[in-house]
Amino acid sequence: MYQSLALTVTVLGIALIVVVFLYFASSAREAPGDGPSRAARWRNGIFWVMLLSFIPITVYSLTLVPFPASVPAGGNPLVVDVVGRQWSWSMSRNRFAAGRPIEFHVRASDVNHGFAIYGPEMQVITQTQAMPGYTNVLRHTFTAPGTYQILCLEYCGLIHHAMKTTFTVVAATGTQL
Ligand SMILES: [Cu+2]
Known part of the structure; x- marks a missing residue:
């Protein structure tokens, strides 16, 4: 919107x-x-x-600033470590349950990258910078199951366009992923 x-x-x-x-x-x-x-x-x-x-x-x-955190207070977010490098992403896990707050801890091991999560319809859902020497915390709760993509939003060298990976969001069940 x-x-x-x-x-x-x-x-x-x-x-x-x-x-x-x-x-x-x-x-x-x-x-x-x-x-x-x-x-x-x-x-x-x-x-x-x-x-x-x-x-x-x-x-x-x-009056809208600061924007409220997307994790409800008192939530129990699942921490996911993300590292960007030329030219790939590594994530400590790549399968999540819908409805569970996720806290991405994003950094880079070489140069600046743009960590962007694309939904199943290839729309940007949320994004932050992946920087060397600093960890950005990105909070998001997925509501729809599907295959999501991570693409680099910041030109970072020759193979920047191929710097992507996918993860899966499954429907919430009784057991928390
Ligand atoms: Cu990049």
Whole structure:
């Protein structure tokens, strides 16, 4: 949902820039008259519209920070160690039960990598950086069984595109995986 929202905002923003550019390009040869030109009045108007609309958007988006952890308080997460290297991932396990909170402890042994989990429909579910000398903790609770993929989101060398692995999420049963 946030991906399509970001896409919509980006496309609308680009369209706005194009419209404004075309307007000023077409009116650039107007003879200067008394007082501010039409272009200047438009520029001032757009400035105030942007300023007054971005202030409430900024205030609203700041109320969402910090984002709540995706593991409910008091949960008992399963810790999974993940190490990225040129050009593979190693995970301490690759089979999880749906509904069980997972805590990925992600690091790298050589250069920076991007640890991204893709769902069965190849959409990014969650991601973090895999860095040498630092462990990032990524919490996620899988709800749907299926085969998930881990791809590298940060160009890290010649065979970056092949840096992937898979893991399986099975339906929750009585026995915890
Ligand atoms: Cu990589």
